[in-house]
Amino acid sequence: MKLLTKMALLAAFIFVGINITNAQTKAEKKAAARAQIKEMVEAQNFIFNATFAVPLRGGSRALTSSYDLTIGKDTIVAFLPYFGRAYVAPNPGSTDGGIKLNTTKFSYTSTPKGTGWNIIIKPKDKNIADWRDVQTFNLSISQDGYGQLQVISSNRDAISFNGYIEARKK
Numbered sequence: 409m410k411l412l413t414k415m416a417l418l419a420a421f422i423f424v425g426i427n428i429t430n431a432q433t434k435a436e437k438k439a440a441a442r443a444q445i446k447e448m449v450e451a452q453n454f455i456f457n458a459t460f461a462v463p464l465r466g467g468s469r470a471l472t473s474s475y476d477l478t479i480g481k482d483t484i485v486a487f488l489p490y491f492g493r494a495y496v497a498p499n500p501g502s503t504d505g506g507i508k509l510n511t512t513k514f515s516y517t518s519t520p521k522g523t524g525w526n527i528i529i530k531p532k533d534k535n536i537a538d539w540r541d542v543q544t545f546n547l548s549i550s551q552d553g554y555g556q557l558q559v560i561s562s563n564r565d566a567i568s569f570n571g572y573i574e575a576r577k578k
Contacts, residue, residue: 441553445552446551448573448575449527451481453479453480453575454574455477455575455576456477456478456479456571456572458476459471460571462567463492463565464492464565465492465493471569475489475569477545479516479529482512483511483512484514485509486508486510487506488559488569489507490505490506490567494563507542509542511531511533514529515529515530521548526548528545528546529545541561542562544559545559554570556568557571
């Protein structure tokens with residue numbers, strides 16, 4: 409009976425020890441991931457992957473294809489869908505929709521907000537006659553890497569996207 413009690417006590421200590429080291433490992437991984445996200449935001453070098461679209465009018469929808477906003481020190485590249493009302497019609501026969509932008513002329517402002525960041529990107533090469541013209545990208549990022557992107561255009565309703573950020577591929 410004493411042997412059985414000692415074995416049960418030893419098994420309990422081992423189980424508690426494993427759980428404590430596992431909890432420390434999870435906390436260390438989470439802290440490392442948060443540090444990496446902070447580094448990406450401060451270095452202005454990441455990709456926002458949109459997973460959910462929230463148009464101003466109509467219902468929200470999950471995105472099944474790959475849509476993103478790539479942010480670099482010298483270039484912004486947007487490849488995002490658009491659902492909503494446009495106030496200026498595209499050229500007849502055009503199948504080129506969505507939010508597509510590739511620019512090297514932009515302003516980037518990042519400010520800490522709570523436990524995350526608020527980033528405002530304003531393209532400077534605006535063409536108000538272009539029906540896809542983007543005025544502003546407002547990106548809110550949590551310390552865990554989740555984000556919400558609001559796109560404000562001159563000739564279309566605003567649209568928001570939920571998603572996450574990741575490091576740019578080299």
